[in-house]
Amino acid sequence: MFGYEINNSDSSTFHFYIISFLIALCSMFIKMPQIRNILHAKKAKSVSLRAILTETCGHSIVLVYHFAMNYPFTSYSEYIFLVPQDLILLCILLYYNDRFDMRVVTGFMVYFFSCIFLASGVISNAVLKIAIILATPISFFSKSLQIYSLHQSKDVGQLSFTTWLATTVCSTARLLTSLYETGDHVVSMNFLCSILLNIVIMVQIVYYNWVNRKEKLP
Template sequence: MEASAMESLCNFLSLTVVGLCVIMKVPQIWSAFKAGNTNGISLGSVLLEQCGYSIMLSYSFAMEYPVVNYLETAFLLTQNFLLLGLIIHTRDMLSPKVFIFFVLYMIVYLSIANKFLPEVMMKAVISLNTPLSVSSKLTQILALYRNKEPGRLSAKTWGIAAYGCYVRVFTNLVQTGDPFIILSFSSGAFLNTVIVIMILFYTQQKRTKLY
């Protein structure tokens, strides 16, 4: 395939990811909001995911990668903030510590985005993204395994997440060649798929018990 055709394919796939990620977490957020609880959603998983998204967005912005190659991360970050807000509200966790952590969070990630950190630290930061992403998904997998039921988790949300990771493995192989980002998305694709399978399995088990 010619370079221009490959670039066009990458841009098209990137747009599908961005389009889907605009609504990716909406089913999960809506389910939790409607039920008035966030049962089944691991707070640890969401916090780790938030850190991973923030690193990916701020690092990609700092490195001046094509915007279309990471735009969906901005949408996911926004939706994750809403999900965290729901968790904090439904579990009555609001306290001054939350505001302090938020201020520290903003200082760290604005420093990355504006290249206030030395290059060696920038590379160290992005290298953390893979363990953060893996830890986030493993935390949710363990919570699912312990609970044996999906709660407010949405197979649609995690299915879109898996698709986005598979596409990003391909587009980054073609467009950036960044090994840190490729490894992060590869592990995310596999673990997201595991979570989808577990949600479908436990949902089916729950239905079987009801009948």
């Protein structure tokens, strides 16, 4: 598929299944450090609400696309855990920004019904392909919003380096397994874009932490 020759040797298959299992296991807790930081501080400084909202849309598209295309469960299992954590984080951010109201509840209802409809298989593959192509610019836009927010505040705030590091590691591993299990280069490009921008955010976190600590020194 998509001009990629997939290796189906039993040994390679077993290794990639193990990697996929570890990715899914890591993803079960990947957002927890970020959520913990916000709940502990009772604020969400430097965590971009728009970035999380956009990221949730992007992750949901990837999940729905893989499900509707009947790809192997191991090729997208982490999104089963990522999307609920995104939604929890989004609710927390809306709460601490005093923006959780009936419009948000209505928006969540529309979101859930849209995901169910798209995953049901009634949508043509051509439309699904357009959706997954959009996932890459959505991911780019999401992380760009976080990069810009951090650049503006120049303060790490409640951003969790652990969450971003784990996300980068999982995305790198998923890039390899996605090529092996689906051969879908559009999906792979989405992961590659995420990896590069995740690295930028991690560098920002390290840099601004260093700058702030240096300024506090007598």
